[in-house]
Every structure is written in C-alpha cells, then in structure tokens.
Amino acid sequence: MDFQLLTPALVAEFEAIVGTAHVLTAQHTEADVYADYGRDHTEDLQFTPDVVVRPGNAEEISRIVRLCHEHRIPITARGAGTGLSGGALPVHQGVVLSTERLNRILEIDERNLQATVEPGVVNEAFQNAVKEVGLFYPPDPASKGSCSLGGNLAHSSGGPKAVKYGTTKDYVLNLQVVLPTGELIWTAANTLKNSTGYNLTQLMIGSEGTLGIITKVVFRLLPYPKQNILMLVPFRQEAQxxxxxxxxxxxxxxxSGMEFMEREAIVWSSDYLKIPLTLPEDIRAHLLIELDGQDLDQLYKEAEAVYGVLEGYDIGEILLADTAAQKDDLWKIRRNIGNSVRYNSVYKEEDTVVPRAELPTLLRGVKEIGSRYGFTSVCYGHAGDGNLHVNIIRGDLDDEMWNVGLRQPITEIFELCVKLGGTISGEHGIGLVQKGYIGIALPDTNLELMRGIKRVFDPHGIMNPGKIF
Amino acid sequence: MDFQLLTPALVAEFEAIVGTAHVLTAQHTEADVYADYGRDHTEDLQFTPDVVVRPGNAEEISRIVRLCHEHRIPITARGAGTGLSGGALPVHQGVVLSTERLNRILEIDERNLQATVEPGVVNEAFQNAVKEVGLFYPPDPASKGSCSLGGNLAHSSGGPKAVKYGTTKDYVLNLQVVLPTGELIWTAANTLKNSTGYNLTQLMIGSEGTLGIITKVVFRLLPYPKQNILMLVPFRQEAQxxxxxxxxxxxxxxxSGMEFMEREAIVWSSDYLKIPLTLPEDIRAHLLIELDGQDLDQLYKEAEAVYGVLEGYDIGEILLADTAAQKDDLWKIRRNIGNSVRYNSVYKEEDTVVPRAELPTLLRGVKEIGSRYGFTSVCYGHAGDGNLHVNIIRGDLDDEMWNVGLRQPITEIFELCVKLGGTISGEHGIGLVQKGYIGIALPDTNLELMRGIKRVFDPHGIMNPGKIF
Known part of the structure; x- marks a missing residue:
C-alpha cells in the first residue's frame, strides 16, 4: 500500500474534531507519555506514531477515520496497550487512535441480561459493575485489571473461565463499528439468535483492528454464580x-477454571508477589481447578468427583482454598506468571493451542525442542482449553539467537501444534510478532480470502497495516 | 450475473465424477422424486433444477463445483430440504447438489469431546450417536428427526435448548468447505479457542450456502446432562x-428449554398428534420449561425457584411431567406445531426475534397488526431467546391478499422487531422468502459489505444465487 505522510493541515483538522488537548505529537508531549503510545506488552518492541489522537465518541472517530481514508494515512486503534502480539503497535507510523476516553458503561439492562459499553472500559471494571446487580461477564484475561474490552474483542481474548464459559466472542450480540471508510454501522441486532445475513459481528471479533474500530458493544450476560470451590493440585510429573x-x-x-502451571511458573510468580508457598522438591507442576455454580452442596459433590479422578495420578497433597483471601492469593499467583516472567527477563510468548487431550504431547515437544536449541521456557496456561502459553526466556541468549536463531525452533513448535490439530494462537492474536508464522497454520487459499475481505472493508489498506498477513 | 446453460457435455462430466446413478434429470427420473429436489418446507414453493447431482465425498463436490465455476452454472446445495425460508430452492435452475450421501459420522473423539461428521447426517442421528458414549450435542431444531446438520449450519439453527446451550454456531470448531471456485479448505483448527486470522468458520455458518459447500464439520461436545425436569405451565393471559x-x-x-405456545398452537398440535390434553377454557398460552443437569436434587431446588417466580402470575395448574413417556409427549406436541399448522393450512412463517423481555410487546403487536389487516396467526417459539415463530394462516385469504397484500403487514411486523432491538430471522435464515425484507434489518452499508464478501468468495456468483440479498 502507498501511504501518504501526515501534514500539519491534517493535524489541525484532528484538533478541530477532538480538541487540541487530545491530539498529541512527539514535539509537544513528555517523552515517556508519548513513548507509551508506541509500545504494548510484547517483548521490548517500540514504534513512534506521527500523532496520537484521543477521540471522545464514535462520531469523532468516524470523522478522523474518514480523513485518514481520504488522505491514505495509516491508523492504528489502541486500547489499554496490554497486548502480547504487537497488535496495537503503529509499525507504519501515522495515527495512533486511542480509545481510552470511550470508557463508559452505557447501560446494564437487567430485564434482558445485556449491557452496552464503550471499548475503553477496563475488563474488571465491567465485571464488577455487572456483578453489583447479580450479573456475570465471564471472559477474564490474566490482565483483566488493566486490559480494555476493545482489546479483548480485537483478539477474542479468553482467560481462565473460557473453559466453561467460552471466550469474548461468545458474549457479543452486536457491535457498533467505524469502518475504514469512516462509515458507522451496527453489525447485527441485540438478540441471542440471528440468522439475518453474514455474521459481520464474528468477522470483526478477532480481526485485530484491521477491519474497523469498535465503538460500542452489546454484551449478553449470565446470572452471577454465587458459589465456587478452588483447589490447587500438585503433580510429580508434568505430563500427568x-x-x-x-x-x-x-x-x-x-x-470453571482448569489452569496448568509448571513448577517454574508458580515459583517465579509467588516469589514476585512475595506470597509464600511451600513446594516439595518433587513437585513438577500444578493444576488450579475451580468449580462454580449457585449451590455449594452441588459443588462439593462435583469436587468429590474431581478427587476421584485425581486419585489415579501421582499427586501431592491437594490444597483446597478455605477462605476468600486464600482463593485470591492462588488466582493472583496464576495471573501474575506473565508479569513475573517479564520482571525476570525479556521473553517471547507463544500462545499455542491444541485439542485438550494433546496437551501432554505438546508440552513434551516444547521441552524437547528447547533442549535441542538451547533455550529454557516457562509453560503455563488454560489447560482446559488446550491453550499453553510458552514463554521463551531470553536469559543469556545472544542477539543473533534471540532475533534470528529462535525462528526455527518457534516454527517447529507451531508445526507441532498444527500437526496435533491445533493452531498458533488461541487468544493473543497474530498481530505483528506471529505474522511470519501464519502460513504454518493457514494455507494461501485461506489467506487470500482474508486479504480479499480486508480489501472489501478497507480499500486503501489504512487500518492497522502490517498486521496478521 | 450472467449464467450459462447446462450442456449435455457437462452432465456427462458430472456422471463421470459421481456415477450415472447419482446424476438425475427430469427426463429420466420419476416425477415425484425429481420434484422433491425442487421444494423444501417453505409454503408451497416449487422450482425445477436442470440436474440433480448426488456426490459421495468432498473431492467429488470440489470437481463438480470447479466445473460450475468455469462454465458459470448456478449450483445450489441441498441438505434434507426441511428449510423454512426457501434457502435450498434452485431459483436460477442449474445444479442442485444434494449432500444426502455425505451422511457419515467420521469420528467421535471421546478424549477431546469432539466429533467429525459429514453434512448430510441427520441432527437426531448425531445426537443419539454421541449420547451413546455419554456426550451431548445440544442444538435441536423442531425438525431434528429429519433435518441435516449441513442445513443447520447454513442457517445457524437453534431449537429449544439454545436458550441454555446456544445455537449451532456455538458448537463448531472447524469446517471443511468447497469454495465456489472448487478449492477445498479447512476454515480453522480443532481447538476451543482460536485467534489466528479472520473467523472464516463463523462467516460460513449462516451464509445459507452462498459462500461454499460444507463437506466436513468438527463439533465440540459436552458431557451429557443425565437428569431433567419438564413442566407445562398454563397462563390465563398470553402477555403474562x-x-x-x-x-x-x-x-x-x-x-434448558423455555418454550412459548399460544392456545391455538398447543390445540392444533395435540389434535394433529391425537395426544389428548385437557385444556380449561380460560387458558390462553403455555410455557414449557425444562431444567437439566447432572443432579436431580439440584434440579428440584431450581424447580422450586421457578415455582416461586411463577406464583406471581395468573396461572392454572402446573403439569410436572412424571415419566419419560409424558415428557416425550409434551416435547412431541411442541415439536409438531409447525407440522400441525402445515397439515391444516398453507401458511407463511415469520421467524421474528427480539431481546427476551420485549416478547410481550412483540406478541401484542403481531396480534394488533393481524386484526388490522384481517389475518389470523398461530404464535409459538423459543421464548427464552426472544424468538417467536409467527405462522400466518392462509385460511380463506384470496390470492391477491396472500401473494401481495400480506407484504405490508409483514413489513410492519419486521419493523416492530427492529424497533425493539431485534431482527427478522433468528434461526430460519433469509433465503428466498425474506429477501425482500432484509433492508428493514440491515442498512445498505452492511449489505454492500456482504455483497463484497460474496464477490471475494464467489466471483461468478454461481453459488445459491438469488438468496439473502
């Protein structure tokens, strides 16, 4: 695509639309603040946009996008910047459009168990708001305290509860979207069922900001499950x-949760959080298992059945969390593995996913490839979904190995996923850093269809260029 | 689109691919048998294809479609022909491609709770097969005993259990598809989560055979819920x-089921089935409520909570089904409403859907519109999803009213749906008969995107032409 350069005249037009306070340029912004708009949580990558625009509503976004469309200016939407595949990085410079000011919960409709929200709302803030009226929004990425719902939609994020409740995509009824031409549409209707034309809603979800900018979301909700049981199960063998x-x-x-953590993952995270955890030498991995529902007696029956299954394996003593505080600690440990790894070392995170029963084979394969190529990895993730996060630790790998040499072993890991019926990303997206590997998962015919769809939506290719394919 | 006429040479090529026994023409086929391939369950519509082809596998379909693509021949895929929107009707003649021979359950993977099947498998046959190994495939359209899974995918069919378990689209992991060019692809991977490129799987589902022909499906399954409770609740006021x-x-x-039936619906169906049902004069409507799960004690607790809610309404005596036979009878009555209406009169079925709590307003509106335009309707459907099937009875309406005069009141019904946040089809699809109304639900911008996607997949417009838009 041939892009044009941003002109002062265009910047002035942006200012007229959103107000000067919400148009940031490198020249007039504190360096740290500006740099933040050029990075996310992906490795140590950093890019510099020509301008950052922070609109306040859909109409402003529509006007900005229309200008970018007319003038062939790249535009990259950005939520909270917690992405792990570089999806929000402005690799072709141009405009970074931040949705941070679209952060209102517009309606919680208790009659219909629905809510209408803006994309800049933080996941956990939304969960808490609906919980106050007895409702439940299940998708809960590890970064739920800081990630935005718009970012969750861009990658169809999951989280621990996806195993029972599905991912973001399973809770979306309708989306308001600014198309790459600047046109504003709703994709569907506010109904649980819809058989009226092609499913533009699901096409938009997971498209990583390449087909439009989501400006409102209608979610369906569930009654809040009042009870839960949480247990931490130590295993002497990872594969078991x-x-x-x-x-x-x-x-x-x-x-409602079925999380796998290697020994290293749980050690790093509990150290990082300074939550003491006694861990016998022979324990190699843990499963964190949560059951939820409306009735505690029922959950105890289910827990007994789970104990019955686990008896068949070589396990240590099961820790049944007694108090809310203990449950919080266990979940905190799980949720902070990523942070603790980031704290210890630069790392590359591979978001591998396979059919659930293939997980032991995948895990063995990852370790075998690591030992063959000389890198260590910390593995953990949503075992109930077959979704294993493989964190490749930089440690003392040299630049050559880190930037080039790892491509071959990562390719082998992804090829193993595909061979096992899986694919290369379960919930983080392709973004920038997995783009070179997409051909492992998808043949040219699929990619050509996707490129064709992209051209239909975005004839000038301005929206989040350089991502996915 | 400019289509070409089918030539004897092409018919001979089809015969070479699938065998002469599986290429039917009007000249050499019993009239009744041939006519069946030109109709479905939509009103009394009938079309005549130039040829019917019954391939045995994906490779044969690929070769047939490639020929149609090269020679610009319309091709309409057909499952079991139970559709209610005319989606399988060959309105531009050409080829009807029947999937009836692709009727194998290829694998039930108990380790991963998945199954791989061909599209011609009948819904109930699949349900029964997985139930035998303790697994559960929830989507269950009223026609489950005869409809094919391929047809279910074409319209993202629902059924009574959708209220708890979602529709067909919620159980599909991966699709093998013959594209309109003849190319064969898999849309995704066999995983519960996938964030690897655009969601071609969900784009295909509900596209009513206009973007490709599904040749294999990988479904996810659930553990079978061993227990259920069924109750029939009579109301003295429909709106209540x-x-x-x-x-x-x-x-x-x-x-797991929450079905609404007006008095007429339940009377017609029980008469049709000759299942005696005593119905006090003052009862105007029923709810059929099913609860399911693994534990009967738990279900009784839930049933008590339901009773508590129902006490607030003007209801008759609740019938709690005691035996499996009684449960079967109640479900049979619900499932045969459509058949009983068809048995009594030609009818037009509108598949209206609104947010759940708007159902009383929709129902009142439908009746008001009916009385203003002078037609009667039998209303029933999946109340838990806000999905109301409005059957407009032909009765003694004249041809003018039936063919032309009803357009205005149907338009008003659909406009009411949209005003209430709903849309014009929940699970039957747009197909042929709702095509003229799609503009009520979707603005031009949405339709242009859909047409653009259609052109990407099907540059010659051969696949199921004349449908949706």
Missing part, C-alpha cells in the same frame, strides 16, 4: 497434570 | 406468559 485435564471432563465435570 | 420468561432468568435460573 496435562493428562488429568482430559480425564476430569470425561467424568462429566466442566470446571 | 411472555413476561414470566424474563422473570425466571432474573431469578438466576437458566432453563
């Missing part, structure tokens, strides 16, 4: 932990 | 029955 996952489902139990 | 629906959800209960 992975195998036990499938066995629990086969026993007819659908946990 | 519709109102109670929302109240049950607000009480934190998610029933």
């Amino acid at each position: 932990a992975a195998e036990a996952v499938s066995a629990v489902f086969r026993a007819g139990i659908i946990p | 029955a519709a109102e109670a629906v929302s109240a049950v959800f607000r009480a934190g209960i998610i029933p």
Whole structure:
C-alpha cells in the first residue's frame, strides 16, 4: 500500500474534531507519555506514531477515520496497550487512535441480561459493575485489571473461565463499528439468535483492528454464580497434570477454571508477589481447578468427583482454598506468571493451542525442542482449553539467537501444534510478532480470502497495516 | 450475473465424477422424486433444477463445483430440504447438489469431546450417536428427526435448548468447505479457542450456502446432562406468559428449554398428534420449561425457584411431567406445531426475534397488526431467546391478499422487531422468502459489505444465487 505522510493541515483538522488537548505529537508531549503510545506488552518492541489522537465518541472517530481514508494515512486503534502480539503497535507510523476516553458503561439492562459499553472500559471494571446487580461477564484475561474490552474483542481474548464459559466472542450480540471508510454501522441486532445475513459481528471479533474500530458493544450476560470451590493440585510429573485435564471432563465435570502451571511458573510468580508457598522438591507442576455454580452442596459433590479422578495420578497433597483471601492469593499467583516472567527477563510468548487431550504431547515437544536449541521456557496456561502459553526466556541468549536463531525452533513448535490439530494462537492474536508464522497454520487459499475481505472493508489498506498477513 | 446453460457435455462430466446413478434429470427420473429436489418446507414453493447431482465425498463436490465455476452454472446445495425460508430452492435452475450421501459420522473423539461428521447426517442421528458414549450435542431444531446438520449450519439453527446451550454456531470448531471456485479448505483448527486470522468458520455458518459447500464439520461436545425436569405451565393471559420468561432468568435460573405456545398452537398440535390434553377454557398460552443437569436434587431446588417466580402470575395448574413417556409427549406436541399448522393450512412463517423481555410487546403487536389487516396467526417459539415463530394462516385469504397484500403487514411486523432491538430471522435464515425484507434489518452499508464478501468468495456468483440479498 502507498501511504501518504501526515501534514500539519491534517493535524489541525484532528484538533478541530477532538480538541487540541487530545491530539498529541512527539514535539509537544513528555517523552515517556508519548513513548507509551508506541509500545504494548510484547517483548521490548517500540514504534513512534506521527500523532496520537484521543477521540471522545464514535462520531469523532468516524470523522478522523474518514480523513485518514481520504488522505491514505495509516491508523492504528489502541486500547489499554496490554497486548502480547504487537497488535496495537503503529509499525507504519501515522495515527495512533486511542480509545481510552470511550470508557463508559452505557447501560446494564437487567430485564434482558445485556449491557452496552464503550471499548475503553477496563475488563474488571465491567465485571464488577455487572456483578453489583447479580450479573456475570465471564471472559477474564490474566490482565483483566488493566486490559480494555476493545482489546479483548480485537483478539477474542479468553482467560481462565473460557473453559466453561467460552471466550469474548461468545458474549457479543452486536457491535457498533467505524469502518475504514469512516462509515458507522451496527453489525447485527441485540438478540441471542440471528440468522439475518453474514455474521459481520464474528468477522470483526478477532480481526485485530484491521477491519474497523469498535465503538460500542452489546454484551449478553449470565446470572452471577454465587458459589465456587478452588483447589490447587500438585503433580510429580508434568505430563500427568496435562493428562488429568482430559480425564476430569470425561467424568462429566466442566470446571470453571482448569489452569496448568509448571513448577517454574508458580515459583517465579509467588516469589514476585512475595506470597509464600511451600513446594516439595518433587513437585513438577500444578493444576488450579475451580468449580462454580449457585449451590455449594452441588459443588462439593462435583469436587468429590474431581478427587476421584485425581486419585489415579501421582499427586501431592491437594490444597483446597478455605477462605476468600486464600482463593485470591492462588488466582493472583496464576495471573501474575506473565508479569513475573517479564520482571525476570525479556521473553517471547507463544500462545499455542491444541485439542485438550494433546496437551501432554505438546508440552513434551516444547521441552524437547528447547533442549535441542538451547533455550529454557516457562509453560503455563488454560489447560482446559488446550491453550499453553510458552514463554521463551531470553536469559543469556545472544542477539543473533534471540532475533534470528529462535525462528526455527518457534516454527517447529507451531508445526507441532498444527500437526496435533491445533493452531498458533488461541487468544493473543497474530498481530505483528506471529505474522511470519501464519502460513504454518493457514494455507494461501485461506489467506487470500482474508486479504480479499480486508480489501472489501478497507480499500486503501489504512487500518492497522502490517498486521496478521 | 450472467449464467450459462447446462450442456449435455457437462452432465456427462458430472456422471463421470459421481456415477450415472447419482446424476438425475427430469427426463429420466420419476416425477415425484425429481420434484422433491425442487421444494423444501417453505409454503408451497416449487422450482425445477436442470440436474440433480448426488456426490459421495468432498473431492467429488470440489470437481463438480470447479466445473460450475468455469462454465458459470448456478449450483445450489441441498441438505434434507426441511428449510423454512426457501434457502435450498434452485431459483436460477442449474445444479442442485444434494449432500444426502455425505451422511457419515467420521469420528467421535471421546478424549477431546469432539466429533467429525459429514453434512448430510441427520441432527437426531448425531445426537443419539454421541449420547451413546455419554456426550451431548445440544442444538435441536423442531425438525431434528429429519433435518441435516449441513442445513443447520447454513442457517445457524437453534431449537429449544439454545436458550441454555446456544445455537449451532456455538458448537463448531472447524469446517471443511468447497469454495465456489472448487478449492477445498479447512476454515480453522480443532481447538476451543482460536485467534489466528479472520473467523472464516463463523462467516460460513449462516451464509445459507452462498459462500461454499460444507463437506466436513468438527463439533465440540459436552458431557451429557443425565437428569431433567419438564413442566407445562398454563397462563390465563398470553402477555403474562411472555413476561414470566424474563422473570425466571432474573431469578438466576437458566432453563434448558423455555418454550412459548399460544392456545391455538398447543390445540392444533395435540389434535394433529391425537395426544389428548385437557385444556380449561380460560387458558390462553403455555410455557414449557425444562431444567437439566447432572443432579436431580439440584434440579428440584431450581424447580422450586421457578415455582416461586411463577406464583406471581395468573396461572392454572402446573403439569410436572412424571415419566419419560409424558415428557416425550409434551416435547412431541411442541415439536409438531409447525407440522400441525402445515397439515391444516398453507401458511407463511415469520421467524421474528427480539431481546427476551420485549416478547410481550412483540406478541401484542403481531396480534394488533393481524386484526388490522384481517389475518389470523398461530404464535409459538423459543421464548427464552426472544424468538417467536409467527405462522400466518392462509385460511380463506384470496390470492391477491396472500401473494401481495400480506407484504405490508409483514413489513410492519419486521419493523416492530427492529424497533425493539431485534431482527427478522433468528434461526430460519433469509433465503428466498425474506429477501425482500432484509433492508428493514440491515442498512445498505452492511449489505454492500456482504455483497463484497460474496464477490471475494464467489466471483461468478454461481453459488445459491438469488438468496439473502
């Protein structure tokens, strides 16, 4: 695509639309603040946009995008910047459009168990707001305290509860979107069922800001599950932990969380958080299993069934969390593995996903590839979904190995995923850093269809260029 | 689109691909048999294809479609022909491609709770097969005994259990598809989560055979819920029955079925089935409420909560189904309303859908419009989803009124749906008969995007032409 350069005249037009306070340029902005708009949580990548625009509503976004469309200016939408695949990075410079000011919960409709929100709302703020009226929004990425719902939509984010409740995509009824031409549409209707034309809603979700900018979302909600049970199960063999996952489902139990953590993952995170955890030497991995529902007696029955399954494995003493504080600590440890790894070392995170029962094979494969190529990895993730986050630790790898040499082993890991019926990203997206690998998961015919769809939506290719394919 | 006429040479090529026994023409086929391929369950519509082809596998379909693409021949895929919007009707003649021979369940993967099937498998046959190994495939259209899974995918069919378990689209992990160019792809991976490029799977589902022909499906499955409770609740006012629906959800209960039936619907169906049902004069409507799960004690607790909610309404005596036979009878009555209406009269079925709590307003509106335009309707449907099937009865309406005069009141019904946040089809699709109304639900911008996507997939417009838009 041939892009044009941003002109002072255009910047002035942006200022007229959103107000001068909400148009930032490198010249007139504190360096740290400006730099933040050029990075996310992906490795140590950093880009510099020509301008950052912070509109306040859909109409302003529509006018800005229309200008970018007319003048062929790249525009990259940005939520909270917690992405792990570089999806929000302005690799072609141009405009970074931040949705941070679209942060209102517009309506919680208790009659219909629905809510209408703006994309800049933080996931956890939304969860808490609906919980106050007895409702439940399940998708809960590890970064729920800081990530935005718009970013969740861009990658169809999951989180621990996806195993029972599905991912972001399963809660969206309708989207208001500014198309790359500046036109404003709603994709569907506010209904639980819809068989009226192509599913533009699901096409938009997971498209990583390349087909439009979401400006309002209608979510469906559930009644809040009042009770839960949480247990931490130590295993003496990693592969057995992975195998036990499938066995629990086969026993007819659908946990609301089923998280796998290697020994290193749990050690790093509890150290990082300074939460003491006694961990016998022979424990190699843990499963964190949560059951939820409306009735505690029922959950104890289910917990018994889970115990029955686990008896068949070589496990240590199961820790059943007694108090809310203990539960919080366990979840905190799980949620902060990523942060603790980031704190210790630069790392590359691979968001591998396979059919659930293939997890032991994937884990063995990752470790084998690591030992062959000389890198260590910390592995953890949503075992109930077959979604294993492989964190490749920089440690003392040299620049050559880090920037070039790892491509081959990462390719091998992804090829293994595909061979096992899986793919290369479960919930983080392709963005920038996995783009070079997408051909492993998707043949040219699929990619050509996607490029064709992209051209229909975005004839000038201005929206988040350089991502996915 | 400019289509070409089918030539004897092409018919001979089809015969070479699938065998002469599986290429049917009007000249050499019994009239009744041939006519069946030109109609479905939509009103009394009938078309005549130039040829019917019955391939046995994906490769044969690929070769046939490639020929149609090269020679600009319209091709319409057909499952079991139980559609209610005319989606499988060959309105531009050409080829009807029947998937009836692709009727194998290829694998039930108990380790991963997945199954791989061909599109010609009948819904209920699949449900029964997975139930035998303790697994559950929830989507269950009223026609489950005869409809094919491929047809279910074409319209993202729902059914009574959608209220708790979602529709067809919520169980699909991956699709093998023959594109309109003849190319064969898989849309995704066999994983519960996927954030790898655009969601071609969900784009295909609900596209009514206009973007490709599905040749294999990978479904996810659930553990089979071993227990259920079924109750039939008689109401003295239709609107109260519709109102109670929302109240049950607000009480934190998610029933596995929540069906609304007007008095006429239940009377017609029980008469048609010769299942005696005593119905006091003052009862105007029923809710059929099902609860399911693994534990009967738990279900009784939930049933008590439902009873608590229902006490607030003007209801008759609740019938709690005691035996499996009684449950079967009640479901049979619900499932055969459509058949009983068809048995009594030609009818037009409108598949209206609104946010759940708007159902009473929709129902009142439909009746008001009917009385203003002089037609009667039998209304029933999936109240838990806000999905109301409005059957407009031909009765003694003259041809003018039936073919032309009804357009205005149907338009008003659909406009009411949209005004209430709903749309014009929840699960039957747009197909042929709702095509003229799609502009009520979707503005030109949306339709232009859909047409653009259609051109990307099907540059010659051969696949199921004349449908949706």
